[in-house]
Amino acid sequence: MQRNIRPKVLLIGLTLIAVAGGAAVVAQTAKTKDTKPRVTLYEQTKKAGGKYVLKYKPERGTIYPNVEELAKRSDLIVVGRVLSHKANLTSDERFITSDFLVKVQEVIKGESPRGASLLVSLPGGTHRFADKTFAVIAPVGFKQPEDGGLYVLFLKTKNKDSAFKGQRLVSEGQGLFALTNGVVEPADVTPDDPVSVKYRKMSAVSFLHDIHKAVPRKNNK
Amino acid sequence: MKRALILLVLVVTVAWLAQGSFANDARGPVAASDPLNAAAPDAPLTPQGACCLNAGDTDPHWECFDGTCFQASGCGPNVNCATCGCSSTEEWNCINNGGYWDSASCFCEYGCDPTGSQQQSCINNGGSWDPFSCTCSYYGCDPTGSQRQACIDAGRQWDQNTCTCADTSVCVCYDPEEVGFDQYDYEYCDGYYYQYCTVTYRDYYQECEGSCSSRYWTEEVTSCYSYGEYCGGGGGGGGGGGSCWDTGDCWCDDWWGICCEYDYCYEEEAFAN
Secondary structure (H helix, E strand, C coil): CHHHHHHHHHHHHHHHHHHHHHHHHHHHHHHHHHHCCCCCHHHHHHHCCCEEEEEECCCCCCCCCCHHHHHHHCCEEEEEEEEEEEEEECCCCCCEEEEEEEEEEEEEECCCCCCCEEEEEEECEEEECCCCCEEEEEECCECCCCCCCEEEEEEECCCCCCCCCCEEECCCCCCEEEEECCEEEECECCCCCHHHHHHCCCEHHHHHHHHHHHCCCCCCC | CHHHHHHHHHHHHHHHHHHHHHHHHCCCCCCCCCHHHCCCCCCCCCCCHHHCCCCCCECCEEEEECCEEEEECCCECCCCHHHCCCCHHHHHHHHHCCCEEECCCCEEECCCCCCCHHHHHHHHCCCEEECCCCEEEECCCECCCHHHHHHHHCCCCEECCCCEECCCCCEEECCCEEEEEEEEEEEEECCCEEEEEEEEEEEEEECEEECCCCEEEEEEEEEEECCCCECCCCCCCCCCCCCCCCCCCEEEECCCCEEEECCEEEEEEEECC
């Protein structure tokens, strides 16, 4: 009889400990949420003494092996020239984006008016606050576009709730390629990235050919 | 008599031979045969898939090259000729020259200024022509074009060289004046090399008389240099205390010295005055 009771007591004890532990975690989380305010970049900058530099690593949770896979996941693929850019503090004041005005020269996938300009937002940039304090978000392992440069951009539809002003790349690391002097220069400078390895220094002609192969051709008008 | 008979036989034989020869010469030209004995373009492929290693491959097979579909010998997968598309070379030439490429019609359109007349007119008038946006900018006195617009809206003639409006000056602006200057230096490791950067902010003020209001704007220029000092590899930076500054989906990794929140991942690099 004794032998039967002991495991039951042990089980009940363990259950109670688990419930109490879970409750404590939930309470702690709630407490954290209540007590920790959302800290803005300005506050971080002030805390840092007036100049604040943050390195930003592009999100690489998903790595695509080639442009076929990138193309499948993109809502819009364009070739365009960067006309100008401007760094902006996001509306939540916790991040800086560089917003690039891109003149579309070809729409490979998706819909965009002919000759229109797109606003594309990429992470990173600098911001001077009103009191002359200064914050930088420096992208790491990623080469930002240059004004006047020609680029292939793999984009996704803008999320209504996004703090970013413009459209974003389908993959922060892999969705941008410069076409410089007729050859491809991926914005991702990670040496072992499969897309970078495959397309770096490829001729622009072959690269465009590969992208078109990956995107079902639109019917002729 | 015997000799005459032999002669007759000979004459008939010669005549018969001659006729046969003319008949051959009278035939028409040889029908044009397919070069290299190739199949007609619309001829169905006769796949010999059994000879190919990979399932679905055929010998010969159809391939795309630079916008055209052609039959290639050897084993290989068949492409859909309908999706071969346009010539990538033409496409690149178009894009590289500032044109708009329509990959549905394989047509290049040098939309806004195909003859270059707008560009010439812009330059002649002291403007700066942007061939990519096809816009003419008069940075000297009307950087945003607002004065020009105001002038036109007032029904007057805008002179872009002097930034004046017809007879009466609706809007006359003086040269922009630099009223503020800030420069910041910072450095960071881009994952491989140290980058030394300078950001310059120049604030401008332009006073205008007339119906235009004065203007204030800032120009920002960032430049970064690397001297090839290697700083990357082997496990990230020193780390910034490892505490999340926010709630929600925030996590930190002390080993990597990185904090992520939603889509944002930060690595604290430097605090400097």
